[in-house]
Every structure is written in structure tokens, then in C-alpha cells.
Amino acid sequence: MSQPLHLPISKTAAQIAPFRVMKILGQAKALETQGRDIIHMEIGEPDFASLPCVHQAAMQAAEKGITHYTPTLGLPALREKLSEFYQNFYNAKIPAGRVVITPGSSSALQLVLTAILNPNDTVLMPDPTYPCNRQFVELLQANVESIPVDVTTNYQLTTQLLEKHWQPHIKAVMVASPANPTGTLIEQEELLKMANFLAEKNCYFIVDEIYQGLVYDRPAESILGHEKTPENIIVINSFSKFFGMTGWRLGWTIAPAHLIDILDRLGQNLYLSAPTPSQYGALAVLEPEALSELETRRQTFQHRRDRLISAMQNAGFKLKTLPAGAFYIYWDVSAFTDDSEQFCAELLEQTGVAITPGTDFGKSGGKTHVRLAYTNNRIEEAVERIAQFTKQLS
Numbered sequence: 512m513s514q515p516l517h518l519p520i521s522k523t524a525a526q527i528a529p530f531r532v533m534k535i536l537g538q539a540k541a542l543e544t545q546g547r548d549i550i551h552m553e554i555g556e557p558d559f560a561s562l563p564c565v566h567q568a569a570m571q572a573a574e575k576g577i578t579h580y581t582p583t584l585g586l587p588a589l590r591e592k593l594s595e596f597y598q599n600f601y602n603a604k605i606p607a608g609r610v611v612i613t614p615g616s617s618s619a620l621q622l623v624l625t626a627i628l629n630p631n632d633t634v635l636m637p638d639p640t641y642p643c644n645r646q647f648v649e650l651l652q653a654n655v656e657s658i659p660v661d662v663t664t665n666y667q668l669t670t671q672l673l674e675k676h677w678q679p680h681i682k683a684v685m686v687a688s689p690a691n692p693t694g695t696l697i698e699q700e701e702l703l704k705m706a707n708f709l710a711e712k713n714c715y716f717i718v719d720e721i722y723q724g725l726v727y728d729r730p731a732e733s734i735l736g737h738e739k740t741p742e743n744i745i746v747i748n749s750f751s752k753f754f755g756m757t758g759w760r761l762g763w764t765i766a767p768a769h770l771i772d773i774l775d776r777l778g779q780n781l782y783l784s785a786p787t788p789s790q791y792g793a794l795a796v797l798e799p800e801a802l803s804e805l806e807t808r809r810q811t812f813q814h815r816r817d818r819l820i821s822a823m824q825n826a827g828f829k830l831k832t833l834p835a836g837a838f839y840i841y842w843d844v845s846a847f848t849d850d851s852e853q854f855c856a857e858l859l860e861q862t863g864v865a866i867t868p869g870t871d872f873g874k875s876g877g878k879t880h881v882r883l884a885y886t887n888n889r890i891e892e893a894v895e896r897i898a899q900f901t902k903q904l905s
């Protein structure tokens with residue numbers, strides 16, 4: 512018998528941290544197969560299926576034989592439709608030529624970071640943040656500088672924090688509004704101030720608006736809706752969350768004009784084009800009737816958020832911040848644990864409630880925070896189970 516080979520893997524890839532929520536999801540599914548009743552509040556995707564009009568449009572395209580690649584930058588009709596969407600809803604004049612369709616916003620993030628970063632450049636982001644952003648930057652051999660944020664700034668970066676942490680080697684700043692895992696927003700005036708501060712420094716500002724339509728108590732907004740915006744802004748968005756199309760893998764970026772050609776060339780090499788049936792589905796989901804159904808779903812999420820907040824408050828749990836968007840609550844569990852991973856594992860094992868440890872999202876408060884996603888309707892029952900569990904800890 513020959514000796515097993517020791518075939519190497521890339522050092523950069525080997526350092527990639529796992530997405531812990533997937534581990535929790537795996538454990539929860541395993542318990543489910545054993546017959547346990549699990550309440551899923553770990554995964555960040557709507558529990559609703561995509562709308563029937565999406566299925567019909569995709570099927571119709573496929574039946575007509577439209578199953579080939581689209582241009583790399585996206586189906587021209589979809590780029591046009593998104594340009595109209597920005598005009599109609601955000602009063603933003605975005606030429607279709609600046610809209611780039613991608614396979615999920617995950618690809619949009621990778622594409623723009625690949626387009627702008629050199630090895631050893633630095634990207635600034637808040638801690639906690641969407642975890643994949645750190646990995647995308649590190650895969651490009653650039654450095655992440657995480658700024659711990661807390662309740663005093665609504666868990667978001669501010670112009671003041673940018674001024675304080677400014678270093679000349681910073682190439683880009685990444686924020687999300689509403690954010691994952693906190694559901695908090697950055698006020699539009701503040702976003703614009705940050706963009707202008709960074710423009711003066713010749714630095715890109717990547718604004719992830721993927722939870723844009725999922726805001727409560729106020730209308731949805733875009734940084735591009737301001738009358739005058741500097742050229743350093745790169746907006747990221749997706750059909751996954753508000754549009755309920757996670758599995759269709761479709762997102763987009765609105766990039767400055769000078770980046771479009773390089774994004775095109777990168778896309779041509781990295782994935783050729785976004786899925787064609789999905790792009791036809793997306794054309795249908797941007798029609799007024801579909802948008803009004805999505806509005807009803809948004810109201811359902813709002814109602815769930817309100818129920819979750821009151822159930823938690825009634826159980827005596829303190830919430831430091833009330834989420835204004837997305838479908839998450841970021842909860843400080845330091846009264847019960849300093850090991851959020853163990854907390855989540857035991858909660859799942861003992862009560863069947865699956866939630867995500869804060870360590871997925873950052874180092875600063877990760878061990879003492881957890882994320883609850885209200886993508887499940889069994890809200891009061893989940894909180895009751897959590898309350899039973901924490902009683903034995905305090």
C-alpha cells in the first residue's frame with residue numbers, strides 16, 4: 512500500500528473561519544431527524560417561499576428555451592428595471608449602465624473587493640458585522656481593521672469613529688444599514704457625512720443595503736437617494752431578503768462608472784453570468800403587484816419583531832437596542848454566560864431553540880451576545896423556552 516499523500520491546501524484558505532450559524536443549523540437539523548421539536552431562530556433567511564410570479568416567470572423563460580448565459584453585467588432588461596426602481600422608490604438617478612447583476616450579493620461583495628483591493632490594503636468595518644466580509648477581505652490578502660461598536664452608536668460606525676481610526680492605508684470602509692446581526696440603521700444624514708469624509712480621503716465606501724426593504728416604522732431609504740453623492744460609494748443589494756429569493760442566488764451592485772469595465776472583466780472570469788431563470792424571476796418580482804405582496808410580508812416581520820420584543824421584555828430580559836430593520840435581535844447575554852457558543856449549544860440541546868452565537872459576528876462582544884432571527888412564527892413559545900433555560904443559569 513502506498514503512503515497517503517499530503518496534498519497541500521492554500522494557507523489563506525486554511526485560515527478561513529467557519530460560519531458558526533451553519534454548524535448550529537446542522538446540529539438543529541440532526542436533532543430534528545431524531546424527532547425533536549426545533550424552533551429555528553438561527554438562520555438569516557425569510558421562512559416564506561419565493562412568490563409564485565417568480566416561479567412562473569422563470570419557468571416561462573425556461574420553456575421558451577431562454578436558458579443560456581446572459582451578458583456578464585446582467586440581463587439588460589433587469590438592469591433597466593432596477594434603474595427605474597431606484598428612480599421610483601428612492602428618487603435616485605442611476606443609469607442602468609452602473610447596475611451590475613451578480614449571483615447573490617455575496618458575489619457582488621467579492622467582485623467589488625477584488626476590483627479595488629491590493630494585498631496588504633486595509634478595510635475598516637464594525638465589530639459586530641456580517642462575518643463573510645472579513646473572510647472576503649482576507650482571501651484577497653488584505654487586512655481587516657475591526658472597530659468595536661456598541662449601544663452608544665447603535666452598533667454602527669460613525670463619522671466620528673472614522674475620524675478617530677483613520678489611517679492612510681485604509682482603502683475601503685464597509686457598513687450595512689440595516690445591519691446583520693443588530694438590525695440597526697445608520698441615519699441617512701450620517702451615512703452621507705461618512706461618504707463625504709471618505710471621499711476626501713480618496714477611500715471607497717461600501718454600503719450594504721441588502722435589508723433595505725425590511726425597515727419598520729419608517730420608509731425604506733438608499734444612500735443613493737441623496738441629491739448629491741460622492742463617487743466613492745459602492746452600494747450592495749440582493750433579491751435574497753426583502754424579495755424572498757435566497758435560493759435563486761441573485762444580487763446586484765451599483766458601482767461608480769469607472770469600475771464597471773473591471774467588474775465586467777472580473778465577472779466574465781469568475782462566474783460568466785448570474786443564473787438566467789433567476790433574472791427573469793427578478794423581473795417579475797419588481798412588478799407592482801409582487802411588490803405589494805412583499806409589503807404584506809414586511810408587515811408580518813414587523814409584527815413578529817414587536818411580538819419578540821414584548822415577549823422578551825415580559826420575560827424580564829433587557830434589550831439594549833431595538834432593531835429598526837432586517838429580522839434580527841442582538842441580545843446581550845452577559846448576565847448568563849461569557850461563552851455564547853456554549854450557551855447556544857446548551858439552549859439547543861435542552862430546549863430545541865436554535866439561535867446564533869455572537870462569536871460569528873466579531874470578537875469584541877461576541878462571547879456575551881447572541882443573535883435571534885425572527886424568521887419563525889413561534890415567537891412566544893421560543894421565548895418561554897429560553898426563559899426556562901436561563902432560570903437555571905442565574
Ligand SMILES: Cc1ncc(COP(=O)(O)O)c(C=O)c1O
Binds near residue numbers: 721
Ligand atoms: C449583511 C449581509 N450582506 C450580504 C449577505 C449575502 O446574501 P446573499 O448572497 O444571499 O445576497 C447577507 C446574508 O445573510 C447579509 O446578511
